[in-house]
Amino acid sequence: MQCHSTKMKVKTISSGSKGNCAIVICDNIKIIIDMGISYLSLKKSLEDNSLSIDDFSGIFITHSHKDHIKGLASLIKNTNIQVFIPEKMYKELKDFVPEDRCKFIDDKFNIEDVEIELIHTSHDVPTSVGYIINYQGKSMIYVTDTGYINRKFLSKMTEKDIYVIESNHDEKMLMDGPYPRFLKERVISDKGHLSNYTTAKYLQKIVGKNTKYIILAHISETNNTKELALNTTKDLLNRDDIEIIVAKQDEESKFVEV
Numbered sequence: 001m002q003c004h005s006t007k008m009k010v011k012t013i014s015s016g017s018k019g020n021c022a023i024v025i026c027d028n029i030k031i032i033i034d035m036g037i038s039y040l041s042l043k044k045s046l047e048d049n050s051l052s053i054d055d056f057s058g059i060f061i062t063h064s065h066k067d068h069i070k071g072l073a074s075l076i077k078n079t080n081i082q083v084f085i086p087e088k089m090y091k092e093l094k095d096f097v098p099e100d101r102c103k104f105i106d107d108k109f110n111i112e113d114v115e116i117e118l119i120h121t122s123h124d125v126p127t128s129v130g131y132i133i134n135y136q137g138k139s140m141i142y143v144t145d146t147g148y149i150n151r152k153f154l155s156k157m158t159e160k161d162i163y164v165i166e167s168n169h170d171e172k173m174l175m176d177g178p179y180p181r182f183l184k185e186r187v188i189s190d191k192g193h194l195s196n197y198t199t200a201k202y203l204q205k206i207v208g209k210n211t212k213y214i215i216l217a218h219i220s221e222t223n224n225t226k227e228l229a230l231n232t233t234k235d236l237l238n239r240d241d242i243e244i245i246v247a248k249q250d251e252e253s254k255f256v257e258v
Contacts, residue, residue, distance in 0.1 A: 034069070036069060042071065085105065119131065
């Protein structure tokens with residue numbers, strides 16, 4: 001009898017300050033993370049990958065900024081998908097999401113065999129989260145839009161197979177760049193975004209021997225380049241056995257699979 005091998009697959013559909021959306025597939029459980037793109041863009045992307053929105057168990061929202069939710073109202077109108085959020089995020093989303101379409105989640109919850117744990121992130125909204133997703137011995141991290149990662153959560157993020165983590169800006173490019181001072185200060189604050197260097201230092205502490213893929217996400221078009229993000233992480237990690245991918249705003253990543 002053939003043994004069924006479990007698979008966890010992840011891809012970003014869009015990643016950056018104009019819109020964010022990713023999908024995670026754990027065999028028959030399929031999850032969307034964030035909806036900062038149009039419903040039609042998501043539908044087309046899924047169809048191009050031989051998937052249908054009807055196959056998805058739900059959508060997770062990291063936080064209420066427009067580049068993470070602007071397609072949410074349309075997604076809800078056109079599908080029956082459930083929205084998984086911490087209850088205290090609801091007041092930021094209630095204008096787009098009827099309460100009966102929400103599934104309020106605790107810091108740890110399950111969708112069938114998939115175990116999910118929230119990482120509380122630090123961003124300039126009332127509620128923002130990342131995710132640790134575990135399935136049949138495979139595991140991934142999804143963290144964007146945070147000024148820093150609390151030590152308590154960092155210790156839970158170690159030794160995962162896949163990391164999707166923001167590498168938003170190069171500090172020198174940001175400080176020398178065109179942003180007004182208040183915006184520069186917002187980006188580098190504890191409620192802003194992770195720089196290439198900070199992300200690489202975190203990854204140094206948390207990647208393990210089983211880590212296969214790192215997807216660097218939410219790259220700033222103004223204050224970063226793909227090469228800077230990639231090289232900063234490569235140089236600090238010095239791990240040839242990990243494939244590092246830079247997620248793009250206007251192009252899907254490939255599926256990474258463990």
